[in-house]
Amino acid sequence: MKSIIDRQRGLSLVELLVALALSAVLATGLYRIVLANQQSMALTDTYARAQEAARSALDLLQFDMRMAGFQGCVNDITSVNNGLATNPATGYDPLLHDFAVPIQVFDNYDPLVNPSIAGVQPAAGTDVFISRAAISSDLYVAKTPATTAAALQVAGPLAQLKAIKEGSVVMVSDCENADIFAVSGLTGPASRQLLHNTNVSDGPNNAGIALAEQYAHGSQILLMNTVAYFVAPSQLVKTADGTAVNSLYRVSAVDGGTAMELVPYIDDMQLRYGVDTDNSGSPDTYLTGQQILSSGLDMASDVYAVHIELTVITEQSCPAGSSGNQGCLQPKRYQSLVYIRNSTGGV
Secondary structure, eight states, X not given: OHHHHHTTSOOOHHHHHHHXXXXXXXXXXXXXXXXXXXXXXXXXHHHHHHHHHHHHHHHHHHHHHHTTTOOTTOOOGGGEEEOBOOOGGGTOOHHHHOTTOSEEEESSOOTTTSOOBTTBOOOTTOOEEEEEEEEEEEEEEEEOOSSTTSOEEEESOHHHHHTOOTTOEEEEEOSSOEEEEEOOEEESGGGOEEEOOSOOTTSOOBSOSOOSSOOOTTXXXXXXXXXXXEEEEEEEEEOTTSOEEEEEEEEEGGGTSOEEEEXXXXXXXXXXXXXXXXXXXXXXXXXXXXXXXXXXXXXXXTEEEEEEXXXXXXXXXXXXXXXXXXXXXXXXXXXXXXXXXXXXXXX
């Protein structure tokens, strides 16, 4: 019995050290597996957020780029009379109200040269796209006015009429000619009469009270809008060291003309414009905005399409200049091609 007890005294020091070493090796391996899984999940989540940011940004850009220059049923922009008084002292803002220029761009934005957009300065070196167009509606002139200076009686969905307020810029069109003016007041039952007097209390003034013609019953009434897209530092998302990532911003005249941060993680936006140089009816050459201007081309009449390239980064993106850092995501680039439906050169 004694010999059996002697053989069961326990582990020797060497055996204990070996067991601890094996346990440490196993624990280290398990820790590395857990850490790798956590990093993989974080990168997968980051990649998903980058994809979602790119998808959302491209959806927004594609819609407004596609509709740039839309002026209802009027095909010739020279048939549109812009009746706004171009005096900044009376509410005129060239960014929001220059409807004679359906498309305006700033190529490789330079804060020393280019103006800020609604009080926000875009990121240097990024591109800015500004679209001016009418918003399609079912509103129309209910009765031919007695004179060109008389109020326009409007019919159509009440919800669309409510979108028009004093100071709103609208277009009236009979498909041959059109007038753009600021609404100086709304009168009559359910405010269905649009005044276009010279003085406008909450918007740009009109150059005169008379329209180009007496627009007959059935003429279109369209709300005009300017939309600007640009990339600027985010006010909402920052990295671990407090550095702001860039976001896509949007300025819309009908939404008050203030800059709204829409999609974070959009670090850069580069645009190229498709022109038809071989008269094939489709774009064959893509130029920067500066190249378009220096070539004497016109954004409204010569550009068929816009090629968009977005660079997306997140808090988990690799530092600039690094390559293949473990635990971080390389900046992702997403591209899309948008045809401008209302360009006189477009499809």
